[in-house]
Amino acid sequence: MRIWIKNGRVIDPGRFEGVADILIENGQIAELIPEGEKNNSPKAAEYNQDRVINARNLLVVPGLIDMHVHLREPGQEYKETIETGTMAAAAGGFTAVCCMPNTQPANDCAQVTRFIAEKACKCGHAAVYPVGAMTMGLKGKLLAEYGDMKEAGAIAVSDDGHPVADSQVMRRALEYARGIGLPVISHCEEASLSCGVMNEGPVSTKMGLAGIPNAAESIMVMRDIALCALTKSSLHIAHVSTRESIDALRAAKKKGILVTAETAPHYFTITDESVFGYNTHAKMNPPLRNSQDLKAVRKGLADGTIDVIATDHAPHSVMEKQIEFDLAANGITGLETALPLGLALVSDGVLTLTALIEKMAVNPAKIIGLSRKITPGAPADLTIIDREEKFTYIATNGYSKSKNSPFDGWEFTGRAAYTISGGRITYERMNTVDG
Amino acid sequence: MMAWTKKDILDIESLRANEIELILETAVGMYEISERPVKKVPALRGKTIVLFFVEPSTRTRISFDIAAKRLSADCVSISASSSSIVKGETLMDTAKNLEAMNPDIIVVRHSSAGAPHFLARNLKACVINAGDGMHAHPTQALLDMLTVKRKFGRIRDVNISIIGDISHSRVARSDIAGFTKMGAVVTVCGPPTMIPVGIETLGALVAPNMDEAVSNADVVMMLRIQKERQKDMLFPSEREYAALYGLTAKRLRLLRPDAVIMHPGPMNRGVEIAPEVADGPQTVILDQVTNGVAVRMALFYLLSGGRHNADMD
Numbered sequence: 001m002r003i004w005i006k007n008g009r010v011i012d013p014g015r016f017e018g019v020a021d022i023l024i025e026n027g028q029i030a031e032l033i034p035e036g037e038k039n040n041s042p043k044a045a046e047y048n049q050d051r052v053i054n055a056r057n058l059l060v061v062p063g064l065i066d067m068h069v070h071l072r073e074p075g076q077e078y079k080e081t082i083e084t085g086t087m088a089a090a091a092g093g094f095t096a097v098c099c100m101p102n103t104q105p106a107n108d109c110a111q112v113t114r115f116i117a118e119k120a121c122k123c124g125h126a127a128v129y130p131v132g133a134m135t136m137g138l139k140g141k142l143l144a145e146y147g148d149m150k151e152a153g154a155i156a157v158s159d160d161g162h163p164v165a166d167s168q169v170m171r172r173a174l175e176y177a178r179g180i181g182l183p184v185i186s187h188c189e190e191a192s193l194s195c196g197v198m199n200e201g202p203v204s205t206k207m208g209l210a211g212i213p214n215a216a217e218s219i220m221v222m223r224d225i226a227l228c229a230l231t232k233s234s235l236h237i238a239h240v241s242t243r244e245s246i247d248a249l250r251a252a253k254k255k256g257i258l259v260t261a262e263t264a265p266h267y268f269t270i271t272d273e274s275v276f277g278y279n280t281h282a283k284m285n286p287p288l289r290n291s292q293d294l295k296a297v298r299k300g301l302a303d304g305t306i307d308v309i310a311t312d313h314a315p316h317s318v319m320e321k322q323i324e325f326d327l328a329a330n331g332i333t334g335l336e337t338a339l340p341l342g343l344a345l346v347s348d349g350v351l352t353l354t355a356l357i358e359k360m361a362v363n364p365a366k367i368i369g370l371s372r373k374i375t376p377g378a379p380a381d382l383t384i385i386d387r388e389e390k391f392t393y394i395a396t397n398g399y400s401k402s403k404n405s406p407f408d409g410w411e412f413t414g415r416a417a418y419t420i421s422g423g424r425i426t427y428e429r430m431n432t433v434d435g
Numbered sequence: 436m437m438a439w440t441k442k443d444i445l446d447i448e449s450l451r452a453n454e455i456e457l458i459l460e461t462a463v464g465m466y467e468i469s470e471r472p473v474k475k476v477p478a479l480r481g482k483t484i485v486l487f488f489v490e491p492s493t494r495t496r497i498s499f500d501i502a503a504k505r506l507s508a509d510c511v512s513i514s515a516s517s518s519s520i521v522k523g524e525t526l527m528d529t530a531k532n533l534e535a536m537n538p539d540i541i542v543v544r545h546s547s548a549g550a551p552h553f554l555a556r557n558l559k560a561c562v563i564n565a566g567d568g569m570h571a572h573p574t575q576a577l578l579d580m581l582t583v584k585r586k587f588g589r590i591r592d593v594n595i596s597i598i599g600d601i602s603h604s605r606v607a608r609s610d611i612a613g614f615t616k617m618g619a620v621v622t623v624c625g626p627p628t629m630i631p632v633g634i635e636t637l638g639a640l641v642a643p644n645m646d647e648a649v650s651n652a653d654v655v656m657m658l659r660i661q662k663e664r665q666k667d668m669l670f671p672s673e674r675e676y677a678a679l680y681g682l683t684a685k686r687l688r689l690l691r692p693d694a695v696i697m698h699p700g701p702m703n704r705g706v707e708i709a710p711e712v713a714d715g716p717q718t719v720i721l722d723q724v725t726n727g728v729a730v731r732m733a734l735f736y737l738l739s740g741g742r743h744n745a746d747m748d
């Protein structure tokens with residue numbers, strides 16, 4: 001398929017910024033033609049395209065990657081499938097996702113990795129990069145076969161959702177992963193301190209809910225940074241939510257330790273006050289923190305301490321959410337709201353557009369060993385964004401099988417107009433009129 | 436006289452001061468019924484009240500039951516072990532099934548904070564929270580306020596000291612909310628392991644030690660120490676707890692002569708309260724129990740539109 005994207009405002013961080021046409025052919029970028037050089041491009045004149053996208057007043061950026069999602073397949077297809085999850089990803093502007101291994105069975109061996117990769121090839125609406133389990137059965141005891149899983153398509157290892165308590169296991173995982181050439185993604189949580197259902201503070205005290213202190217996260221962030229320094233392996237800290245974790249990461253980076261980190265849109269948008277009314281759609285792990293943490297997360301994004309924005313898209317059915325708060329499952333959906341929430345950071349002056357694209361496309365690609373650039377020969381993974389479109393997010397109208405979002409009913413400005421993954425248009429807004 | 440407009444009694448925070456006053460006034464009018472030889476009035480004849488106790492309780496359930504019967508309501512009781520919850524039915528389904536039988540009031544006790552709010556959002560019946568997790572126990576706070584009001588003639592400016600495991604206590608949370616709303620001064624005291632983060636944002640002061648907490652108090656409220664909390668490392672032993680935070684006979688001498696001692700029950704004699712203190716002249720613990728029936732009668736009466744009916748007469 002040949003696609004001609006006309007007159008878009010292209011942002012390719014560090015390489016190009018300006019109005020240009022992009023030609024796509026055979027799943028690759030064929031040419032980037034800046035405005036004013038069109039007459040010099042013989043290719044554009046003779047280009048026999050199948051599809052023209054009029055991108056005037058739209059942003060064209062490297063394809064967004066969500067490096068932290070739960071697709072629930074195999075095992076919990078009633079919450080989400082690879083098909084519905086990647087459709088939600090495409091609708092949210094994501095061209096690729098990394099799916100966490102806490103499926104049933106856990107993705108702790110090549111067979112499961114291969115099943116996910118093949119299913120994604122067959123019915124996926126985004127590239128799916130499986131994250132293999134760090135330990136067998138996510139139990140934190142024995143290492144999984146990283147080499148085998150990498151061969152089958154795994155791009156990282158993690159025991160996400162099941163923090164590795166044993167420091168020796170964590171050390172060995174980091175060392176072994178370095179030999180295989182995979183990064184380790186760590187869910188930092190000290191389980192013995194973390195026996196609550198929401199953030200510990202005045203709100204939990206008022207509501208009579210057991211609290212999880214910030215230290216439950218930062219203690220483990222500090223441990224893992226120490227192990228990262230010890231092993232010189234590549235470590236990525238998942239869903240950072242506290243100011244103490246961010247301080248620790250900032251200090252580690254200053255020392256040159258090779259650690260990267262992500263946060264999720266909810267941690268820079270809402271606080272534990274969203275739990276009032278026992279709102280189970282504000283229950284996740286790590287929990288929503290207070291306004292000081294929210295500010296620290298924004299500062300960490302702004303100064304580069306936090307490299308990546310990832311959603312931790314965690315679909316759950318009504319059965320797991322429309323129940324008592326302390327029994328409700330942790331997690332919220334995020335694929336369809338992440339880009340609008342990220343764009344709100346740009347409107348708030350926290351990030352430049354370029355920095356946002358780095359955190360949602362370029363940096364995650366770098367961490368999992370891919371590249372994201374708009375140059376001839378590169379894979380045609382592009383997100384085309386309408387910065388102006390105002391819309392109300394209605395969870396029940398979303399593509400995800402689950403509707404557990406705290407942003408249901410929120411008004412947003414800016415969303416994906418087209419998503420192009422591997423040269424294929426995986427999503428386009430219905431009401432967008434092509435030129 | 437103001438009209439009652441609330442559908443549910445979920446927590447003290449959602450009640451206005453004048454609503455609390457109305458409840459307490461109405462409760463005072465209920466005493467006389469409980470003292471008659473025939474302790475029954477027809478006010479709630481034909482009304483159905485369901486006592487839905489998902490968490491075990493004896494005292495509170497019986498208090499609600501007696502309150503309902505004295506007003507002639509038909510009262511049925513469901514407990515966790517007899518309900519379909521043990522068969523795996525969700526709270527929502529159980530609630531909808533209850534609703535289908537058209538009760539007028541559902542009294543709920545549940546181990547999960549917020550469960551009564553969840554029911555209130557989804558049911559047409561009035562919901563009374565009889566204790567939800569560590570969150571709230573509004574009828575206990577109301578009966579405590581009634582007890583103080585009857586003892587001192589007022590609530591405003593009375594010094595209330597609440598001693599014990601504030602963190603895990605729904606009674607403490609509701610008492611702090613209620614007494615501060617009515618103008619009393621509330622101080623809490625306990626080992627720091629039992630004082631939750633940000634308690635001062637609820638309006639309570641924190642006393643550094645027990646002697647200080649009791650010496651200025653008009654009311655000393657002792658909370659029950661749950662023995663299983665020893666496992667959670669909130670205190671090393673009952674012996675040391677009794678010595679540092681118990682209301683002992685020696686410490687009783689620090690109390691003002693007109694101060695009273697309260698306890699929501701059931702008591703651990705010898706732990707948070709010495710037996711001779713529990714049985715002494717300053718305790719009003721059994722008054723609290725009597726007042727509990729009156730307060731619950733008042734709530735049933737108000738929620739059933741009793742005030743409205745009375746005005747029509």
